[in-house]
Amino acid sequence: MDLLNRSDIQSLVASEADGIHVSLMLPTHRFGSGIQADQVQWKNLVHGAEAVLLEEMRRPDVEALLAPARELLNNNLAWQYMSDGLAMFLTPAGSQMVRIPASLPTLAAVGEHFVTGPLMRLLSGDAHFLLLAISQGSVRLMDGSRHTVRQIELDDVPTSLRDVVEPSGRSDSMARSLTAGRGGRAVFYGHGVGADEAKKDDVMRFFREVEAGLREVLAGQTAPLVLVGLEQNVSAYRELNTYSEVLDEAVLRSPDELSADELHQVAWPLVEGRLRADRTRLISRFHDLKGTGGQVSSDVDAVSDAAEQGRVETLFIRSDPWCWERVEDGGDPPVVRLGTDDRFAVCEEVESAARHTLAYGGMVHATSQEVVADSELAAILRY
Structure with a gap:
């Protein structure tokens, strides 16, 4: 795409x-x-x-x-x-x-x-939007219209947590050991608060790298973007996001099992409302100015x-x-x-x-x- x-x-x-x-x-x-x-x-x-x-x-x-x-x-x-x-x-x-x-x-x-x-x-236009389906296991950016969405290739963007932190082994009785994919560091998730914090840090690191990569991909774009993901992932990504056209509303569910058609089905109602509002506002402004000699x-x-x-x-x-x-x-x-x-x-x-x-x-x-x-x-x- x-x-x-x-x-x-x-x-x-x-x-x-x-x-x-x-x-x-x-x-x-x-x-x-x-x-x-x-x-x-x-x-x-x-x-x-x-x-x-x-x-x-x-x-x-x-x-x-x-x-x-x-x-x-x-x-x-x-x-x-x-x-x-x-x-x-x-x-x-x-x-x-x-x-x-x-x-x-x-x-x-x-x-x-x-x-x-x-x-x-x-x-x-009044029918063009972007969609970002985000989870720890998959990142998909899509370009959409009134009828369909199509995935955009992301060459320099990590598309799963494993791209940033890769598993190197596991002990079922204790914990799992992970090794960073691109950073090269090793981490160990044990039990308790410390392990939770370590996992959270890695997730935020992953989303930080995703956002940095998407910043370049989305440079110059003005289309509205709808987020699809679990609430904690959407919230984490919003903290880092720099793209100004992300919709306030999001589809709060796991996108991993959703096909492209299903993603369009759940996202379009949100996007359509935004696009319709933008169109109505612009056309109303034209007629308001026309009516007052603008x-x-x-x-x-x-x-x-x-x-x-x-x-x-x-x-x-x-x-x-x-x-x-x-x-x-x-x-x-x-x-x-x-x-x-x-x-x-x-x-x-x-x-x-x-x-x-x-x-x-x-x-x-x-x-x-x-x-x-x-x-x-x-x-x-x-x-």
């Missing part, structure tokens, strides 16, 4: 690579017959992008540019490990693939910059200009379906040469507004709830 943060998306937005930029996006399936259909759709997107590129580039250059996309097409194993959305960004200088737990439009776009607006729902707008041209000038504080863009999906295109997936197709002009303005809002430190909020009728976007302005 790929965990994107604001700086990752800003890097795509600010790409200064020479030459053509190609953006390929697709909603994907995690399992079932939909996987094969996804591969067919990906093939169609790559073929469509190729046709557009051949109008202005030599075939060898086009083949080199699209090579990573074709390699993915033929990698059947990779398609078994998709999430809900797939995006690939290609330039002559290189490529980047991301899988996210949120739906993306089906789109191939060719131009002087990447299409990144749909990714911004990960920063402040600095708001839902005019696409005006908002796009304001974003370019750095005046947008909060930008709302419609999702599910995205602008790109609402443009009629004969049923075929949209293949767009940016700047040349009037059918997608409004979509490009929305994309431009999102890019500039992010670049100037504003918030882009992708929401399936309509903020203003018949408008692709709305904005709260700084001035």
Whole structure:
């Protein structure tokens, strides 16, 4: 699973690579017959992008540019490990693939910059969250959406107490001897208060190392995070936690026997309430300001200009379906040469507004709830 943060998306937005930029996006399936259909759709997107590129580039250059996309097409194993959305960004200088737990439009776009607006729902959308299932035997960080969660690989984070304190032997009649995994020290748990304190110290040491590792993983994230674990473990982790978006409420039960689907089932009600409250607060603020003559707008041209000038504080863009999906295109997936197709002009303005809002430190909020009728976007302005 790929965990994107604001700086990752800003890097795509600010790409200064020479030459053509190609953006390929697709909603994907995690399992079932939909996987094969996804591969067919990906093939169609790559073929469509190729046709557009051949109008202005030599075939060898086009083949080199699209090579990573074709390699993915033929990698059947990779398609078994998709999430809900797939995006690939290609330039002559290189490529980047991301899988996210949120739906993306089906789109191939060719131009002087990447299409990144749909990714911004990960920063402040109304259906994205993180989940940390924590126990002394297992640590799982998951990226979630309204429907599913998927585990994120934790390469430099201890995922069980044994990673920090490993057992080296045991005497059933007395106690068990433990040897630290990474610290290299030996400890002995006997009986009584002293042994309890030693065990508690090791547990806190474990959680301290977990928090330190997750601090790097979560750097730049803004999604709400829900904790799942026994009360004593959740409380211990809260004492050390530095991530600002951890929910006050938690699921207080052992996560060890819960599957990913079961974790989503118990966590989503808590997360949904937080996301709904955030969405309602932002949209209510927009309408309150509008009702008092405040600095708001839902005019696409005006908002796009304001974003370019750095005046947008909060930008709302419609999702599910995205602008790109609402443009009629004969049923075929949209293949767009940016700047040349009037059918997608409004979509490009929305994309431009999102890019500039992010670049100037504003918030882009992708929401399936309509903020203003018949408008692709709305904005709260700084001035």
